[in-house]
Amino acid sequence: MTTPLVIFDLDGTLIDTAPDLIDSLNHTIAAAGLAPVTFEDLTYLVGQGVRVMIHRAFELRKVPLDEPTAERLFDRYIEHYRAHMPGRSRPYDGVVECLDRLETAGMRLAICTNKIGQLAIPLLEKLGLADRFATITCGDTFAVRKPDARHILGTVDRAGCDPTRSLMIGDSVNDILAAQNARVPSVAVTFGYSDVSVDTLNPDHVISGYDQLTVELVQSLIGLDAKQAATAK
Numbered sequence: 001m002t003t004p005l006v007i008f009d010l011d012g013t014l015i016d017t018a019p020d021l022i023d024s025l026n027h028t029i030a031a032a033g034l035a036p037v038t039f040e041d042l043t044y045l046v047g048q049g050v051r052v053m054i055h056r057a058f059e060l061r062k063v064p065l066d067e068p069t070a071e072r073l074f075d076r077y078i079e080h081y082r083a084h085m086p087g088r089s090r091p092y093d094g095v096v097e098c099l100d101r102l103e104t105a106g107m108r109l110a111i112c113t114n115k116i117g118q119l120a121i122p123l124l125e126k127l128g129l130a131d132r133f134a135t136i137t138c139g140d141t142f143a144v145r146k147p148d149a150r151h152i153l154g155t156v157d158r159a160g161c162d163p164t165r166s167l168m169i170g171d172s173v174n175d176i177l178a179a180q181n182a183r184v185p186s187v188a189v190t191f192g193y194s195d196v197s198v199d200t201l202n203p204d205h206v207i208s209g210y211d212q213l214t215v216e217l218v219q220s221l222i223g224l225d226a227k228q229a230a231t232a233k
């Protein structure tokens, strides 16, 4: 019997990175004379990695952006973000306890993030979380990224698990759509960075805190009863 797999998104799901995303983005776009963005803006800007975030910030300010400038600003962002990690970023309340109980119940854990590897991996290492996960796949791990099903399916494969025994936890349309595309059940969190109410994304379940992500909930969403789960290790 395949080990159950719980896959987490990173920004806005596992870790509250918003203050540092906003700081690095504002540092970046200030170099081009753009006014700073707010948390509200971030919920629209974030989700498809740094390059898309910079492009969307320029669109938001109705300022054209040529590719050489975009590349320079990308480097500026990476340099700033890496120099300040982990900054004010912290796991959400109850994350560590939740990972502990899922692991104790014999479940495997993974991360599937659109954040690029050179930012995601050191951040998780600095927060002491990297070793908890069987695999961490990033926005540049495969040729495609969320919402493409293959980002989730590749994560499941690297974790040595099975899509029919996997669950995706996320905060944005990319996560829920990727799960639906991969035919994996999904849980949306209400506390992340979505510019629409997560209910409208039709996840299989919604949680407003990690105390609600119980072993029983995971088992029921991936169609395992408690007895099967106990023999799944």
Ligand SMILES: O=C(O)COP(=O)(O)O
Binding pocket: 009, 010, 011, 012, 046, 047, 048, 049, 050, 053, 112, 113, 114, 115, 116, 172
């Ligand atoms: O960095 C981003 O744009 C998105 O990252 P996430 O997939 O972990 O939410």
Ligand SMILES: [Mg+2]
Binding pocket: 009, 010, 011, 012, 013, 047, 170, 171, 172, 192, 193
């Ligand atoms: Mg996210």
